[in-house]
Amino acid sequence: xxxxxxxxxxxxxxxxxxxxxxxxxxxxxxxxxxxxxxxxxxxxxxxxxxxxxxxxxxxxxxxxxxxxxxxxxxxxxxxxxxxxxxxxxxxxxxxxxxxxxxxxxxxxxxxxxxxxxxxxxxxxxxxxxxxxxxxxxxxxxxxxxxxxxxxxxxxxxxxxxxxxxxxxxxxxxxxxxxxxx
Numbered sequence: 001x002x003x004x005x006x007x008x009x010x011x012x013x014x015x016x017x018x019x020x021x022x023x024x025x026x027x028x029x030x031x032x033x034x035x036x037x038x039x040x041x042x043x044x045x046x047x048x049x050x051x052x053x054x055x056x057x058x059x060x061x062x063x064x065x066x067x068x069x070x071x072x073x074x075x076x077x078x079x080x081x082x083x084x085x086x087x088x089x090x091x092x093x094x095x096x097x098x099x100x101x102x103x104x105x106x107x108x109x110x111x112x113x114x115x116x117x118x119x120x121x122x123x124x125x126x127x128x129x130x131x132x133x134x135x136x137x138x139x140x141x142x143x144x145x146x147x148x149x150x151x152x153x154x155x156x157x158x159x160x161x162x163x164x165x166x167x168x169x170x171x172x173x174x175x176x177x178x179x180x181x
Contacts, residue, residue: 014060022056023049030093033116037105044097045109051092058086062153080121081160084114085153088146111146115139118160128164 027047034043059082066074074082087093087110095106105112122128151159 011061011064014057019053019056023052026052029117029120030113033113036116037112039095039100043095043100046094046096048090048092048094051090055083055086055090055092059083076121076125077127077161078157080118081157082153084118084160085151085156087114087117108143108147111143114146115142118163122160122163 030045030047034045035041059079062082063074063079066072066078091110093109093113095103095109097106100106119128123130
């Protein structure tokens with residue numbers, strides 16, 4: 001291949017206003033998530049602004065990569081999977097409240113938030129449906145895997161895209177940090 005391949009291709013950074021809107025969305029989603037998890041409304045937490053900016057730019061660069069080299073725009077599920085991947089890697093959310101320093105839910109907050117976030121996107125896009133048959137074991141299986149296993153970015157996207165209502169209704173082995181104590 002010629003040395004000058006893709007010389008003219010330059011990444012154009014996502015506009016600051018778009019970054020700010022996405023950050024506001026993540027702040028709102030995280031607040032809603034904390035309420036759903038049962039944390040009190042005044043739970044002290046830290047959301048790393050700079051880490052969120054880094055995540056947003058990384059996802060935008062990956063979207064540009066798909067557009068440039070594959071000629072395709074990624075769908076909402078892939079985009080959510082990219083955000084989830086980088087949230088797990090860079091861990092922008094922290095519960096700093098001393099009341100929860102020994103609470104396992106507080107220490108796995110990024111993993112739990114990612115599961116919640118992915119669930120919202122998959123449900124909104126119609127890929128999964130809420131049913132009474134959804135097993136808690138799959139959520140625990142994902143939380144464990146997100147915490148202790150390594151994924152490449154592409155394998156993570158494929159994993160997220162493979163989640164369906166049927167997947168959520170299966171029973172999975174219990175793999176939990178709680179059971180190893």
